[in-house]
Amino acid sequence: MYQDVFGQDTTINSRDALGAWNNTLMAFMSHGASTPTHLGETLTLDPNFALGHAVKGMFYLLLGRRELTDTAREALGLAEAAALSNAVTAREQSFINALKAFYEGTLTQAIRHLEDILAVHPADTLAMKLSHAIRFVLGDGEGMRASVEAVMGAYGPDHPGRGYLMGCHAFSLEETGEYARAETVGRMGLVVSPDDAWGLHAVAHVYDMTCDAEGGLKWLEGRDAAWAHCNNFRYHVWWHKALMHLDMGQNKEVLALYDTEIRADKTDDYRDISNATSLLSRLELNGVNVGDRWEELADISTNRTEDGCLIFADLHYLLALIGGSRKQAITTLMGRMHRDAKSCRSQMDRIMASPGLNAAAGLEAFGEADFKSAFVNLARARNSMQSAxxxxxxxxxxxxxTIDAGIRAGFLDEAETILKDRMGKRAGREDSYAAARFSLISQGRDASSCVTSVPAE
Incomplete structure (x- = not known):
């Protein structure tokens, strides 16, 4: 029995294996590209390390890829066998239980097992970060915040995970609308852990939500080292920078970042696809010609139509297929979503049913220029989209x-209501998108007034 870098009792066979495990933990906290390498070394040094297999399984499930569920199932089997052959702590058994629940599609149950750990071991940064990650998949900002704030008292100035905890706290504060505190906590966390890309990106979120693109660019300026070591999360930070340029009307800079950073590597990770598709969609809504950039995204997404792991991923695959005009693949994806929603076998299937199906129908209709149907369906999905x-x-x-569909369909009052609600969530401020849409709504009303006031001949 050894203690890991966060002071947690760990059933591992040697100090060498423990060193590799500690490297895994610290790399995971910073979203480091070296995380799987360190974990592989750990399991080579101790093939019977139950906790290592359990965490490996959760890492794979978080990737949201159907073909990796077999790998996660194998990891679960190895973890359970290792725990039978070599007694593990109650804490480690809870990680195994969390993986089992996650694999079975009951994500809230997986979170409960991780929270059980934190109730007894509040200084366990691994359990904290995994709970945070799964809650993020569920869009549970309130839960992320409550989880982090419940354990803050266990993190003294010398705790190795303190900076990463602050990064998670900053993000959860931002997602629950406390922007000033989020920025302060995020900045302080980076002083403690300069490689915490999650905390750095939490502050970038604050600039997005407070409509301060210029301030956001200044924040990211010169901080590339905070995300250069990352796995594909680095593409997401570049995406944030592109959003800031977009808000400032600097479309050439946006497209340059898209080509040189965001899609420099043509990966098929759903998070990378979501970065790309959502950015191209924003550009097109602003009237920017994105050329043939949809094509490679549509090619990749055509191969993901049967995935069904996450509705968030499916909706972005759908955006790619619409952008690339892949009608057969759209039909296949929509059909599979309907089957999954009807089965309700897992928590994700229930989310697929609502808000997933309405959102997907709205996106499909928007792609067909049926803006009335697009608005009706997207508006219907809107109040529960956070669960996606x-x-x-x-x-x-x-x-x-949703707003653009409403404007194009002539639902000006309804679009304005949503636009004002969106602005309210952004510190009551108006970004360039909102300003342009308020102007379009005003123009639409003026045009309507002119038509109705013309006397009949």
Missing amino acids: GGSHAQRDVFERL
């Missing part, structure tokens, strides 16, 4: 599509 997962900034593409 992701952040406010990520889901804003669906908000924009």
